[in-house]
Amino acid sequence: MRSIGELAERAGATVKTVRFYSDQGLLPEAARSSGGHRRYGPHALEQLQLIRSLRTLDLPLPEIRRILEDEDAAGHALENAVDSRLRELGSELKALRWREAALQLVRDCPPAQRAGRLRLLGTLNTPPSTAPLARFWRTWLPPRMPRLATAAFLEVAVPQPPDEPHPSQALAFAQLHAMTTAPCPGDRQPQPEVHRAAGAGGAALLYAGLVEAFELAARHLRRARDPHPGEALDAYVAAYASAYRSRDTPDFRRLLDARLSADPRLDRYWELTAVVLTPPGGSPQPTPGSADDWLRAALQRDNAGAA
Known part of the structure; x- marks a missing residue:
């Protein structure tokens, strides 16, 4: 004793x-x-x-x-406790890395811009949440769109914050957050006309088909291939044709080309998303926005060839 x-x-x-x-x-x-x-x-x-x-x-x-x-010889209580603590530490480390990136952004920017940058970064949690980006898309997507179709699109449209962000990635995510939380200017409708015209019934068909077409186009983007007709464009046109209860014909392709138009706000969203997703020094990662640009260019080329 x-x-x-x-x-x-x-x-x-x-x-x-x-x-x-x-x-x-x-x-x-x-x-x-x-x-x-x-x-x-x-x-x-x-x-x-x-x-x-x-x-x-x-x-x-x-x-x-x-x-x-714990009387279990395998020590499950210890394993569970260690696993839980590792998850907590992972979250804490991610938060610290985001704070480090934010501090570097403030330190390295010109003195005249520091107040604005502090305001921009001050709106972010560390690590940041993707909830504002998801809300932005829920407003953008057609109303009463089926839940599964919405979830599938959000999975590809909302970039996940990197665990170890470069300052440029942290800045891009902060700008995304600011852009998606800003009110829609004037009386502008959040959804594009070409999507609203599909109606709630065609929304699921449209976005399910677009996700497939974007994935096919992303393969060409990764190989730096120029826009061209093919499987990706066919899937893209088919998505719109199904939504409008139409057929994929040369006339429909010309009509679709005339109705599709770029949206500066979305172009900026995808530009920032590419920065968030691309490690420093890496090749730009395809996004639904860059895939849509590629597909619209392919559609224009296809229509020009058929004229």
């Missing part, structure tokens, strides 16, 4: 620490001396060392209690 002082000395801890763990029920005393002093059994040293090791890993006391009470 050891006294509290002897146990503390053997473990390299303070008496106050041993008393605290005892009071928390993590290190039960075996008995009390005739004078009322705590006495600890032969396994107390090993348990105290385990507790201190777990605290070094920054595990909270409730988790340590579960580990000490």
Whole structure:
């Protein structure tokens, strides 16, 4: 049997620490001396060392209690606690990297621009949320669009913040956040006319087909191929034809080309998205916006060839 002082000395801890763990029920005393002093059994040293090791890993006391009470030889309580702490640390590290990128942006910008940059970056959480971007698209997409179709489009349209952002990526995401949270100017309708015309019934067909066409076009973009007719363009036209309950004919392709038009706000969105998705020094990553540009150019080339 050891006294509290002897146990503390053997473990390299303070008496106050041993008393605290005892009071928390993590290190039960075996008995009390005739004078009322705590006495600890032969396994107390090993348990105290385990507790201190777990605290070094920054595990909270409730988790340590579960580990000490775990009778599973496989140590599932310890595994679960470590996995949980690793997830927490991952989130904390990501937040720190975003703060670092934000600080670098403020440090490196001209003094006259620092106030504006601080306001821009101050609107972001760290790490930033994609919720404002998703809300932007929910406003843009046709009303009453089926949930699954909406989710599929949001998956490709909303860029995920990188875990280790370069300052340029952090700035682009902050600009995306500012753009998507700004009110729509004037009386302008959020949806383009070509999408509103499809109606709620055609929305699911349209966007499901567009996602497929964008994926096909992205393959050509990665290979730096010029826009041209083919499978990707056929899928693109078919998406609109299905939405409008029409057939893919030369006349329909000419009509579609006339109705499609670029949107400066969306062009800016996709430009910033490409920056967010592209690591520094890497090749620009295809986005639905760049894929749409490629497909519209392919449509124009196809119509010119058929004229």
